[in-house]
Amino acid sequence: MSFLKLQGLVKRYGNANAVAEFSLSVNKGEFVCLLGPSGCGKTTTLQMVAGFVQPTSGQILLDGKDITGIKPDKRGLGIVFQSYALFPHMTVSDNIAFGLEMRGIAVSERRQRVGEALELVHLGPMAARFPSELSGGQRQRVAMARALVIKPPVLLLDEPMGALDAKLREEMQIELRALQRRVGITTLMVTHDQAEAMTLADRVVLMNKGQIEQVGRPFDMYERPNGRFSSTFLGKANVFEGTAVGGSVKVNDYCFPCPEPAITGEVDYIVRPEKMEFTDDGALIRGTVSARVFLGNHWLFQIDTKLGTLQLTHANNGLPKAAEGDDVGVTWAAADAHIVPREVTL
Amino acid sequence: MTNVRNLLPYWLTAPGILVMLAFVALPLVLTLSLSMYPFLPGGGVGDGLTLANYADIARDDYFHAIFARTFGMAFLVTAICIAIGVPEAYVLSRLSSRWRAVSMVIVLGPLLISVVVRTLGWAVLLGNEGVINKILLSIGVVSEPIKMMYTFTGVVVALVHVLVPFMVLAVWTSLQKLDRATEQAAASLGASLPTVLRRIVFPQVIPGVLSGGLIVFALAASAFATPAIIGGRRLKVVPTTIYDEFLGNLNWPLGAALAVVLVIIVLAVSLGMNRLIERQYKQVFS
Numbered sequence: 001m002s003f004l005k006l007q008g009l010v011k012r013y014g015n016a017n018a019v020a021e022f023s024l025s026v027n028k029g030e031f032v033c034l035l036g037p038s039g040c041g042k043t044t045t046l047q048m049v050a051g052f053v054q055p056t057s058g059q060i061l062l063d064g065k066d067i068t069g070i071k072p073d074k075r076g077l078g079i080v081f082q083s084y085a086l087f088p089h090m091t092v093s094d095n096i097a098f099g100l101e102m103r104g105i106a107v108s109e110r111r112q113r114v115g116e117a118l119e120l121v122h123l124g125p126m127a128a129r130f131p132s133e134l135s136g137g138q139r140q141r142v143a144m145a146r147a148l149v150i151k152p153p154v155l156l157l158d159e160p161m162g163a164l165d166a167k168l169r170e171e172m173q174i175e176l177r178a179l180q181r182r183v184g185i186t187t188l189m190v191t192h193d194q195a196e197a198m199t200l201a202d203r204v205v206l207m208n209k210g211q212i213e214q215v216g217r218p219f220d221m222y223e224r225p226n227g228r229f230s231s232t233f234l235g236k237a238n239v240f241e242g243t244a245v246g247g248s249v250k251v252n253d254y255c256f257p258c259p260e261p262a263i264t265g266e267v268d269y270i271v272r273p274e275k276m277e278f279t280d281d282g283a284l285i286r287g288t289v290s291a292r293v294f295l296g297n298h299w300l301f302q303i304d305t306k307l308g309t310l311q312l313t314h315a316n317n318g319l320p321k322a323a324e325g326d327d328v329g330v331t332w333a334a335a336d337a338h339i340v341p342r343e344v345t346l
Numbered sequence: 347m348t349n350v351r352n353l354l355p356y357w358l359t360a361p362g363i364l365v366m367l368a369f370v371a372l373p374l375v376l377t378l379s380l381s382m383y384p385f386l387p388g389g390g391v392g393d394g395l396t397l398a399n400y401a402d403i404a405r406d407d408y409f410h411a412i413f414a415r416t417f418g419m420a421f422l423v424t425a426i427c428i429a430i431g432v433p434e435a436y437v438l439s440r441l442s443s444r445w446r447a448v449s450m451v452i453v454l455g456p457l458l459i460s461v462v463v464r465t466l467g468w469a470v471l472l473g474n475e476g477v478i479n480k481i482l483l484s485i486g487v488v489s490e491p492i493k494m495m496y497t498f499t500g501v502v503v504a505l506v507h508v509l510v511p512f513m514v515l516a517v518w519t520s521l522q523k524l525d526r527a528t529e530q531a532a533a534s535l536g537a538s539l540p541t542v543l544r545r546i547v548f549p550q551v552i553p554g555v556l557s558g559g560l561i562v563f564a565l566a567a568s569a570f571a572t573p574a575i576i577g578g579r580r581l582k583v584v585p586t587t588i589y590d591e592f593l594g595n596l597n598w599p600l601g602a603a604l605a606v607v608l609v610i611i612v613l614a615v616s617l618g619m620n621r622l623i624e625r626q627y628k629q630v631f632s
Contacts, residue, residue, distance in 0.1 A: 052530055072533040079534040085527035089549040089630045098545075099535035130629045150535060 003028040003186050004049070004154055009058035011044050018044045020210040022058070026154075031180055031187045033197040036207035037233070042190045043158060045207075049188060050156055051075050062153060073102075078147030078185075082159040084139045086131040092142050093118070093127040099150040117145040120179065137168050144176070148183060155180070157189035161196060173199045194234050198222070206230055227340050231270045238276070238310050240269040244339060251307060256284055257334035266342035273300070273311040275336035278321050283329025285310070289322050303330060374609075381602035391598060399603035409587075409604070416583040417611065419498065420567040423505045427562045428555055430506065431513030435554075436547065438514065439521045454515075456508045465575040468504040469495060472576070496578040504572045509565055513558035520554025521547075552627045560616045567612050584608045 002025035009022040019041040026032050034042040047053040049060055051072035060068045067075055087095050093114050100110045118124050121141035131139055140160060147155060160176070161169045177200050180187050191197050197204045198218040206213040206221070206229075214221060214230045225231035228239045242251035244267045249256045256269060287305030295313075299320050303310045312330060314321065322328050381399055384392040403409045438449055456464060471477050472494035479491040494500045524547065532546045533539075548555075570585040577583065582590070584604060591601035 050530070050534060052533075072530065073536050073538055075534070076536065077534060079531065081527040081531060083525055083527050085525055085531035087528055087532070087546060087550075089552075089627060098532065098537070102536035102541070132629060146531075146535070 002026060003030075003063055004188065005059075005061040006045070006049070007059040007061065009045065009048055009060070010056045011041070011048060011053060012056045017041075017210045019048070019055075022210075022212065024205060024212070024215070026186060026188060028186055029184045031177075031189070031200060031202045033201035033204050034188065034190045034207060035194060035197040035201075035204050035234075036192065036213075038192055040207040041210040042192075042207050046156055046158055046188065046190045049154075050077060050079055076150065076152055078150060078152035078155045080140070080143045080147050080155070080157045080160045082162045084131075084143040084163070086139055086142055086146070088131050090130075091127065092123065092129050092131070092134070095131070095142055096146045096149050099146065103150065113149055117149040120148065120183075121145045136164050137172060140164065140172060144179065148185070153186065155185045155187045157187065159191055160189065161191070161193070169196070176200060198234070204234070206233060208233075224338060225270060225340070228268050228270075231268075231338075236273050236311055236313075238271045238273065240271075240307060241342065242267055242269045249339060254285055254307065256337065258339065259334050259337050260339055263339055263341065267339045268342055270338045270340070271332050271336065273313040274298075276310070276312040276330050276332045277314070278312075279329045279331040281329070282331060284331045286327065286329050289324050289326045289328055292320060292322070292324050294320075303328060305330075377602045377605055381599055381606050383599045385597050385599045399600045400607070402600060403603055403607060412582050412584055412587050413607070413611070415498070415581075416567055416585075416608075417615075419502060419505070419573075419583065420563050422502055423509060423566040424559050424563045426502070426506045427510050427513040428559060431510050431558060432517050432548070432551065432555060434510070435514045435517035435521055435551075436543070438518060454511050457511050461508070461571045462575070464508060465504060465572050468500070468507070468572075468576055472500050472503070495576065496581055498577075498581065501573050501577045501581065501583075504576050505566050505569055508572070509562045512561045512565070513555075516558030516561065517551050517554040520551040524550050549627060550630055552623060552630055556620065556623050560620065563619075564612050564616060568608065 004026040006022055006024045009019055010017065011019040022041070022045055024032070034045060036042045044053055048055045051067075051070060055068065058068070059066055062075075087098065090098070096114045096117050097110050100113060105113070114127070115124075118127055121144055123138060123141055123145065126134060126138060126142075131142065134142065140163075143160075157176075161172055164172060173196060180200075189197075189200065201218060203215060204218055204221055205215050208229050213233075214226045216224075221230065222235055225234060225237070231237035231239060240249075240251040240256070242249040242256070244250075244258055244261075244264045246264075247258050247261050249258045249267060249269045251269060285305050285307065287303040287310065289301055290304045290309065291300075291302040293300040294316075296316065298313045298315050301312045301314075301322060303312060310330065380391070382395045382397065384394060384396045384398060386392045434453065438446055438453070441449060459467075469476070473479070474491040474493065474495065476495070478494070479488075482488045483491065494503075528546055528550070529542050532542045537545065568585055569583075570589065573581065573583045574586050574589070577586070579586075579590075585608070588601045588604045588608070591597045591604060
């Protein structure tokens with residue numbers, strides 16, 4: 001079933017593991033995002049799949065065939081680079097035709113397929129332009145067309161939105177998603193932008209320090225992070241270190257409701273900021289509003305408590321419910337909290 | 347007040363302009379005017395203006411052969427410098443920074459040695475009793491020494507040796523602006539390494555090849571010491587001919603005319619190539 005399979009990939013530079021024991025199966029037509037902070041090994045992993053970096057050990061299987069030792073020019077994968085890497089001395093159509101030319105495809109068919117690729121990315125009128133005459137978004141689409149025109153089994157995207165400004169990035173994300181669905185191509189993308197990963201991916205692979213932290217669908221991962229790193233990298237989170245005993249979690253002198261009584265012992269107790277509410281009575285914890293920030297569709301409050309600073313957001317539906325300096329009570333439903341056994345920090 | 351301020355930049359550049367006028371423009375003008383005086387046999391410069399010296403150059407097959415040899419040599423040297431310098435610069439740019447520093451010193455080495463010393467060094471290597479011939483004879487590759495001193499080949503070899511660094515430096519500068527990802531992109535699209543170098547890397551370093559080529563061409567066409575020592579008095583090129591006219595025949599006007607023709611041809615070829623290549627590769631120059 002799995003179309004692209006990475007088995008125990010390791011890349012070692014000197015004594016440091018850039019990627020350690022990385023295993024992943026990608027299904028045909030699936031869009032998978034490698035997400036993580038810079039230096040987490042996600043780009044190295046992509047480069048190993050592309051063939052530009054040889055893994056120290058491990059295997060890469062494509063459609064059942066071992067491609068680990070095959071040179072990049074024989075792998076036939078479509079790659080979009082962060083810098084787009086368009087050939088500056090060639091026109092848009094020559095850029096797109098390059099891969100077809102390398103495959104010895106006849107000029108007439110080449111012209112037709114370049115035309116189709118340009119239509120696919122809505123760049124028909126730009127065929128005769130040079131890359132330097134295009135905008136950032138247009139360059140990115142040329143890079144996409146150039147990678148797709150060779151009908152690769154897998155599309156690899158290395159931070160494809162990194163060079164675009166925020167507004168354009170959102171537009172291109174939606175366009176990329178639609179394009180990927182339309183072509184139905186198996187896609188592996190690298191990004192450090194969690195919003196981008198959540199927008200685009202069928203599955204997100206969260207990486208940290210060369211290892212996989214968590215793999216899952218964006219919604220599942222957001223709702224059920226498996227630890228402090230996942231919860232704070234994917235969205236915002238309040239994380240308390242506590243001890244689960246029976247139906248509650250003890251955090252210092254506080255006692256919080258426990259969503260999963262089956263778990264006991266040292267735990268991370270995670271509550272998303274949007275799940276917290278102000279309350280006058282029955283507060284789980286009290287504190288002072290130290291900052292209040294207006295973010296358009298919601299308000300963000302920072303509340304100083306005895307357990308440190310909490311983050312609380314609520315939708316912008318009318319006036320804010322507290323002001324800076326106010327003494328407030330905060331509560332949340334047990335079902336909205338999430339506990340995971342404590343990560344052992346070395 | 348505004349007037350003074352507007353003129354200030356011109357005043358500030360005045361010293362530089364004066365130096366240029368005194369040491370570059372004036373000698374050129376004097377050479378040009380000298381070339382238009384008649385030559386009095388016996389070693390004098392006559393009165394009145396004439397184009398007779400230019401007519402001599404234009405008519406005489408002897409000068410044609412010398413000009414043909416000079417520019418043939420300059421083109422050949424430039425071509426060989428491109429063939430050696432471009433791959434050399436590419437390899438250099440791929441080395442680790444420590445090896446790159448070492449290699450750079452080796453590449454620039456020829457420029458650190460006086461032209462006369464370096465050229466005499468080549469004479470030691472290339473002579474009939476020279477190192478190369480002795481080795482070839484002793485291992486039995488040839489039965490008698492190959493003539494390399496006082497030959498066209500010998501001059502070309504010695505000139506390439508000293509001019510390659512200019513090509514390497516020029517191409518190196520272009521290579522540093524090259525996005526390495528374009529090479530990876532081409533590879534991912536199925537291009538083999540030779541194809542990547544030919545179709546992707548080389549076109550992008552054309553500006554460097556051009557500027558390096560212009561420097562090498564101009565220096566090769568006007569080189570004096572190397573052709574004089576390796577080529578000798580019989581394998582004449584334009585600069586050595588000019589020298590001989592001035593100091594041997596004492597025919598200053600003819601020497602000046604030769605110098606003017608040399609300058610004009612070098613300029614014409616350089617500007618012509620520049621225009622042609624910039625038009626051909628318009629995009630990589632922007």
